[in-house]
Amino acid sequence: MYKKIFGVVVIVVLAGIVLFNYIEQQNQTASDESNAYNDSGDSETQGGSISSVDEENMLKVGNTAPDFTLETLNGETLQLSELRGKKVILNFWATWCPPCREEMPAMEKFYNDHQEEVEIVAVNLTDSEKKEEDVHTYNEKYKYSYPIPLDRKSDARNAYQVVTVPTTYFIDSEGNIQQIKPGPMDYEFMEDTVNSFN
Structure with a gap:
């Protein structure tokens, strides 16, 4: 019984780590893309x-x-x-x-x-x-x-x-x-x- 509970906890923790890393990666990608086209300091400029x-x-x-x-x-x-x-x-x-x-x-x-x-x-x-x-x-x-x-x-x-x-x-x-x-x-x-x- 304890082995099953321990196994479920491990799976949930691993799934949480994977999800956290995925979200961080998506945030980083979005941040990179938002900065990729504008380095002029003008928030209205796209390029x-x-x-x-x-x-x-x-x-x-x-x-x-x-x-x-x-x-x-x-x-x-x-x-x-x-x-x-x-x-x-x-x-x-x-x-x-x-x-x-x-x-x-x-x-x-x-x-x-x-x-x-x-x-x-x-x-x-x-x-x-x-x-x-x-x-x-x-x-x-x-x-x-x-x-x-x-x-x-x-x-x-x-x-x-x-x-x-x-x-x-x-x-x-x-x-x-x-x-x-x-x-x-x-x-x-x-x-x-x-x-x-x-």
Whole structure:
């Protein structure tokens, strides 16, 4: 009789330990996921953390947009300064970033509706990808038509001090930064922001 009671107690204790460990693991996973996309300190921002911030030397609204030259997914060369005369939505993204993937269909629609006066440039942070082929595979699947430069050596990312992805810079036709938007955008936000400057 005592052996049966002892056996039941042991089973209950072991089950309790397993349950406790499972709950702790789930809490840790949830905590990791809630922190995985935002390292900016802004509780309203969603995005993937890339690096820390140098607040003293950060780009600000009104600054001239740093120039860069990168190869695009289709093998062409894109130099940002050659887009002067058009408004530019300069977006930084990665295939592993859920908020980036979330906003890209709206970016495609906006590009199709406004490409005569607004250029969308979606810089892929290629050095953060598992392999460059992932970017090609992703775009083959979704067929986004706006230019996708490959930032293989973090040149553009460093120039723009990108901390989280997605991050988007709205640049006027004279090459000046008019808005900086961390986190995903929707169509209405892009339209309102672009219409708010020259």
